[in-house]
Structure formats: structure tokens, C-alpha cells
Amino acid sequence: MMASKEFTLDPGARALLNDLGISVARVLRRAQLPAGLFAHGAVTMTTEEYYRFWEALDAEAADPDLAVRIGRTLSVEVFNPPIFAALCSANLRTAAERIAAFKPLIGPVNLDITGDPAGLTIAIHWPEGPTPPQLLVTTELAFWAALARIGTRREVYPTHVTMRRVPRPTPEAASYFGTRIREGGTDALAFSAEDASLPFLTEDESMWNFFAPELRRRLSELEASATTADRVRAALHERLPAGESSINAIAGQLMLSPRTLQRQLQAEDTNYQAVLSDTREKLARRYLADRSLPTSQVAYLLAYDDTNSFYRAFRRWTGLTPEAARNEGHPTPA
Template sequence: MASKQFTLDPGARALLHDLGISLARVLRRAQLPAGLFAHGQVTMTTEEYYRFWDALNTEAADPDLAVRIGRALSVEAFNPPIFAALCSADLRTAAERIAAFKPLIGPVNLDVTADRSGLTITVHWPDGPTPPPLLVAAELAFWTALARIGTRREVNPTHVAMRHAPEPSPESTSYFGTPIHEGEADTVTFSAEDASLPFLTEDEAMWNFFAPELRRRLSELEASATTADRVRAALHEHLPAGESSINAVAAQLMLSPRTLQRQLQAEGTSYQAVLSDTREKLARRYLADPALPTSQVAYLLAYDDTNSFYRAFRRWTGLTPEAARNTDYLTPA
């Protein structure tokens, strides 16, 4: 679950300046305080964040604004979590690090899936209003910009999809190297080769400098989240890596397994219940993609074998995964 409060870095002010867009007019359209950026770090709710992006879109009146944002991005415009990610060895590592700290910079969670077929980054938005299309497109453009800045190569995604894809645009297709397709989720995929290209910005010493402060800020942010929410977020990271144990999740949350189970019981649930619920929701999302074979879905959910996944899925739904692909059950919520 994404945070209800998050920070918008002052670097956004420089980005809008580079785009030739008046920050004052955007804030006025969004009904946000004129002095919002006057004191450094900006705290916003999800609803305010969406208003900001809607206002930016209206003010710019440019259907290719997301591409312009991608091209205007620079290291100077990045906030600490993203700047720190550029210290990573490659795009895959950077994506995993940003996924861990993304709640610090937006109302969104990320799923990062890496295998021999490539690196796929899926963006999950909070329940409630649909995010502005410009925000979604800009999020996908960001990953392309990050890959290019880190590698100093013209890296192109192999696939880009949005749940509400815009009309095809030569400018957008040129930027991504592929059209934005209508899809079941907001995703961007890079080839395995490009995902492993070395980042020329790699600086592990700088990462070690940033990481403790980012973890501290994330802990403060997560303090208001329920334990079940935090377990779900951790499972989104661990399951694609083949790990589903309470020990691994408890270690990430800096709790003992016993304490974690006790906190979940106080919330009226259990680790096994949260694990099962998370797997079912992810299974529904993964199976909606016809390109993913059932065996791959089982792997992404950290099942030891496909038969174990079949049994669990039938327990949840009364259907086999193949039968579910032909029903409304897999329609994303």
C-alpha cells in the first residue's frame, strides 16, 4: 500500500523551469499554496499530488509532455533516493533500490521482475481515483531516462504499456523506441542485456552514504502503516526472488518472526493469511498477461513447483489457472 503522505523534492521546480512551464501557474491551477516550494522539502497527499499533475498537464497543453519531461531529466533534478540509485551497478539494481524507497517520493509501489527474458517494472497506484495519464506516462519515461543517464547509451525499452494508453504519437514512439500499448497494467520492460549494462555512475561508497538516511526516513513513513501493509510491501519484493518465508520478511522489517506474528495477530490476521492474500492478488494480475505461462507465474509467486500453485489457486477460486484466464476473475481491480 502506498503512503498517504510523501515528499516532492524541490528539484521539481528546476525541472518545470527547464520545461518553460510556470510553477506559480501550476500551483494556482492545482489549488496548492503559492509558497509550497519556499521551504525545501514539500509534503503532499496523494490527492494533492494528482491535482498537481493534472494542473501541469493543463498548463502545458502538450500531448507529448511526458516525453519532454523524460528528455529534460538530469541528475540535478533527481531527489536523494533516485540519485542514490544511480550509484548502482546497473538498471536492475537501481530498480530494486528505487522500489524499496519509492514511497518516499510518490504515492506508488513498484514490482520489479527480472529474469532471462528481461527486466519489467510495474507501477501500482493507490486505491481510489485513477492517476493522471501524464503522471503514468512520465513515470515510464523516467525509467527510460534513468537507463540512459546511467549507461550513457540510447537504451530503449522493449515494451511499454498503460492501462489507459494515449493516442499513438510519433514523438512518444521515437522517445521510447516502441509505441505505448494498451495493457492490463502500467509497465515498462527492458531486455536482460540492457538491464545489466554497467552504470557509469556507479559509486557504492556514495550509496552506502545515502542508504542509512533513506532507511530511517522510510521507517518513519511506515510507522503509520499497519504491519499487514508492511508485510505485503515486503512480499512484493521477496516473492519474485523465490523467497516467501516469515524469517526473510521479518528480517527486512527488523522484527523477530515471533514479534511480527504477534503484531499481525493484534490486527486480526496472520503471516500465512497475508502471504496467501498477496499471492492470490498477484496471481490474478500475472495471469491476466497472456504472455506469462502458468509455470512462470508459479515461479514469480515463489512456489516450489507448478503443482503447488495449481492447488493453491484452486483453493482460492475453485478454478484452474487456465480456466481463470477465460473469466472475469482476472480483470484488474
């Protein structure tokens, strides 16, 4: 699914920071953003600006448990329309599917929702480029626990939480999540099947029917403005970690035949193999910047059949082995 190339920060963020006792003016000044940023409603930011905002917030608060404080402070009043609409769902499973569908309206982030008899897993895929601030990632995960608790009015805890860059453990974080944050190849958390199916006391189908048409209209406009190559890249971000890289799999997700997909890409002076290779290279550079990820895990996340295939591809892209790129300190793209 295509996502906006910019993040949207709602005015509710100002109320949230006020509730946390954090000066909005000081955060904006640290982030080198305009002082009157929130004066005219919702704000759109580039990825770089959005990440600067979160880095400045982290520095200003100087609190290792800020993500937990945000999770505990979140309320319906600070949610944007897609999130508020999701609270109208019957349960967390349905809410997650709805948020995943409309998350692209909020920013260039894709959510991979996996539901099975064992439970519900929510994985977050960030945009290409700089690594997202640790506070932002932890807060995104804390949000899901908060959403489950606001909807059910019960102390729902995830069964496990993983992050590519794990923050320093604190008792507050362990208490909030009910489990220790562990290192993993993806920023994700999971809930038991029982908790994912707990009824939301906020369920309101008539309110959802009020919100949904406008959200769908905005999503259609966003997808209509995207190039085919953009749409293929977005689909690859979701499919590669699941081991799928074939044109048949991606064409199926985009509801096109492989032949039609190739024809549309050729009209943009590219082809499927070129987009696949470019996407893999950029993701490889980003993954290698995280030294906690072994090379074999990077190869797996890029849907290579074996590590040797990844080595050959990386050398073709860069003239270096993955280890050499890491040691020289420039695995991330310029």
C-alpha cells in the same frame, strides 16, 4: 514494503517546470495548491493533492507529448536523494533494485523488479483509491528510459512498455520509447538483459556509501511506524499479481512466521483473511474502473484460481456481479 502515505515533491520540480517553459504559479493555481508551496524545500502532499498537481500540469501544458518532454529534460540536478543515489550504481539492474527499496520514501508507490536471463521488468503499483493521472504514469515510465540513458550515456530503449490506460499514440512517444505503448494489466516496462547490465558511467560506490546509511535510517523509521495490517496490505499489492495470496507467502516476505503474523494482526483487532479480503475488494473496485480490463484479468491480478471464485467474492462484498458494478458506474470505493 511499507510506503509513506504521502508523496514528496522536491524543489527540483520547480526547476524542471521552468526548463519546460511551464509556469509553476499557474499550475499551482489550477491545482488549488498554495502559491508558496515550494518556498521551504521539499513538499509533502496527500495522494489527492499530488494527483491534482499532475492533472493541473497536464491541463496547463496542453501537450500530448509532455511526458516525453519531461523524460528528455530530466537531469541529475532535479533528482531527489534516492534517485541520485541510484545513479551511483553499477548498472540499471542494480539501480532499479535500489530505487525499489527506497521508493517508499518518495511516496505510496511500490515497484516490482523482476530480473531473469531474458531481461529486466519494472512494474509500478499505485496506492489504493483514485486512478493516477495518465500523465503521471507515462512520466514514471519515461523516467526509467531517461535514467538508463543518463547512467550509460547511450540511447537505451525498453523492449516493451505497457499501461492500464494507454494514451493516444504519437510519433514522439514511439520515438522516445522505441516501441509502441501497449495495453496491459500493469503499468510496466522491460529492458533487455544486455541493456540492463550496461555499465553506468555515473557509478560511484563511495557516494552510494555516503547516501545509503541515511536512506536506510529513514526507511526503518517509516516501517517502524506502520501497523502490521499496513505491512500486509503493502506485501499483498506486490504478491497478488504474481498469484500469491497465502499467509505463508506474505509472512515470508515480512520475515515472520505465519503464527506470529496472525498474533500481531489479532493484537490490532483483525486477522489475515480479513486484511486479504479487504485488499482484494479495494483492488477489484479499482481494476473494474478500468473498462479495458476483462473480468478474467481482474480475477488473475487478484490471485484467484478461477473467475467463478472472484465472482462469488465480489457478490459477497457488494451484492453485485462485477459487470453490474461496472454498468452502474460505481466500481470504485467511496
